[in-house]
Structures are given as structure tokens and as C-alpha cells.
Amino acid sequence: MINEIILLAGLATAAWTDGRSRRIPNGLLLVLFFARIPLLLCGFGSLSASLAGMATLGGLLFSLYLFFSGGIGAGDVKLFAVTGFYLGAEEALTVLFLAMTGALTFGLFARFRGGRKQGKGIAIAPFALASCVILLLLYGKIPFL
Helix, strand or coil, X not given: CHHHHHHXXXXXXXXXXXXXXXXXXXXXXXXXXXXXXXXHHCCCXXXXXXXXXXXXXXXXHHHHHHHCCCCCCHXXXXXXXXXXXXXXXXXXXXXXXXXXXXXXXXXXXXXXXXXXXXXXXXXXXXXXXXXXXXXXXXXXXXXXX
């Protein structure tokens, strides 16, 4: 459960900063990354699953970052890579799917209401946080919420 608490705290901080300034601080992502290593050494998860999650999400979003300029920021790539490092590939892909679906729904709804102009970015970290909370609740990993 300590993994989930650290991840959710990091995602909450990232969501707050991304929502306010459209930036996710590298320092926060480094702290999250390095906080996971002692947990892995103490037996909280599998190193291979963590690396697979980080490579899967990081690689997928990095390819989007390279080929669709302006569509996704480098902070989002790093945020999802770190999320994959905590959750593993399967759970992290679910979080990515839920986050992107939520962001797309929000963007389309706002656009049709006339509140958003085309080309204006959407902060993804709040959707990553909400998706992670939903996933962890469904898997029973955070029963206190």
C-alpha cells in the first residue's frame, strides 16, 4: 500500500502543477522515480514488471511526442513512464487508456460548448491521477477511499 500512497501523492502534486502552469517539474518526477527503488529492493513489487511498465508507457508516449509535435509534452511522457514504473505495464496501460479517454471527452465537451480553442492544450496529469485512483479502487489496493 505504500507504493500506492507515494504514487498518488506524486500524481496529486503533478496534477496541481500541471493544472496551474501546464508543466510537470522534473524534480518531482525524479523524487518519484528514486522513491520507488528502495521499495523494489524491500520486495514491494517486481523490478522486471516495473521496468516493463516504464519502458512500455515511456516508449509509447515518447513515440507520440516525437511524431506528433505539440500533441503531448515531455513532462507527460516522463509522468507516465514513472507511473508505469510503479504499476507495471498492464495496469499502467489501463491508466493511460482511462486518462486519455477522460482528456478526450473533456476536450470534446469543452470544444462543443465553445469554451476551448483548437490548439490549446489540456493538462493530462489530473486525468492520470483520476484514472490511477479509479484503477486502484477497482483492484482493491486503496480500500480507505
